[in-house]
Every structure is written in structure tokens, then in C-alpha cells.
Amino acid sequence: MSALTRALAALSLLACAVGTAQADEAQLARGKYLATIMDCAGCHTPMGPNGVPDMANALHGANYGFQLPGLGTFVPPNLTPDPTGLGGWSAEEIATAVTTGVRPDGRILAPIMPWHSYGALQKDDLAALVAFLQSLPPYAYDAPGPWGPSEKPTVPYLGLVMP
Numbered sequence: 001m002s003a004l005t006r007a008l009a010a011l012s013l014l015a016c017a018v019g020t021a022q023a024d025e026a027q028l029a030r031g032k033y034l035a036t037i038m039d040c041a042g043c044h045t046p047m048g049p050n051g052v053p054d055m056a057n058a059l060h061g062a063n064y065g066f067q068l069p070g071l072g073t074f075v076p077p078n079l080t081p082d083p084t085g086l087g088g089w090s091a092e093e094i095a096t097a098v099t100t101g102v103r104p105d106g107r108i109l110a111p112i113m114p115w116h117s118y119g120a121l122q123k124d125d126l127a128a129l130v131a132f133l134q135s136l137p138p139y140a141y142d143a144p145g146p147w148g149p150s151e152k153p154t155v156p157y158l159g160l161v162m163p
């Protein structure tokens with residue numbers, strides 16, 4: 001992990017120092033609002049058989065991927081506090097991933113995740129978003145993948161085609 005990544009992670013840890021264990025209703029409502037306007041469900045929600053997002057399972061993880069030239073295919077994961085999602089992550093680890101793109105295991109999130117923009121979240125907003133994600137009912141879904149550029153995905157995917 002680079003010095004810059006460590007510094008950003010440390011800032012995210014401080015940003016979540018507000019503590020999410022005892023989130024109040026106002027904080028959870030703010031977190032839900034932020035997850036909505038940040039369009040977390042736009043990627044982390046499965047598609048129904050008709051191609052429309054299955055909002056009854058919002059944030060449970062996608063059943064399709066995004067293919068990026070030269071990088072591979074990535075399926076947006078489950079954001080609920082189930083062990084197949086964010087259940088093993090601390091509030092600080094979630095905050096770090098959202099704001100720096102670095103997972104607890106040191107891997108970088110899929111390049112399509114707009115963590116560069118989310119890095120500008122104010123500390124109270126970041127704490128509210130994390131508290132909201134941790135308040136969701138757990139849902140067991142371990143998103144498949146990722147697949148490298150030469151591997152064949154086992155799920156439908158949206159691909160970026162370069163001219």
C-alpha cells in the first residue's frame with residue numbers, strides 16, 4: 001500500500017470516528033438519502049428478468065457485470081452486512097473503501113466505482129452513509145468474479161467498446 005493510500009485510509013478512519021454503533025434515526029435517514037443520490041443501487045442491485053432493476057433487492061449485489069477493456073469484468077458486490085457482503089468489514093474499512101477505493105485486503109475496487117468523487121464526502125455524511133449500510137438487513141449473496149481480460153464471465157455484462 002502506498003504512502004498516499006495509507007494517508008487517505010487514515011483520513012477515512014478519522015472521518016468515521018463519529019461512530020456508527022448507535023446511529024440515530026436522523027443519521028440513518030441521511031445515510032439512506034446519500035445512498036440514493038449517490039446511486040449506490042444503480043450498480044449494486046440485481047436486474048429482474050425483464051431487465052429492470054429489482055428494487056426489492058436493492059444493494060444486495062448485482063447479477064451482471066461491467067467489462068472494461070484490458071481490465072476485465074467486475075460484478076458490483078453485496079452491500080449488506082452479511083458476511084458475503086460488508087459483514088466482515090468495520091465502519092472504518094467501509095469508509096476507506098468508499099473514499100479511497102481500497103478494500104480491507106488491500107485490493108483496489110473496480111475502476112468503475114466512483115470513489116474519486118465519494119472521497120469528497122464530509123465526515124458526517126460519510127459516517128451517515130456507513131451507518132445506513134450497516135443497518136440494512138443482511139442478505140447472503142456472494143457476487144461472482146472478477147474475471148480477467150481474457151476470461152469468459154459467467155454472468156451477463158455491460159461492455160465498453162473502444163472505437
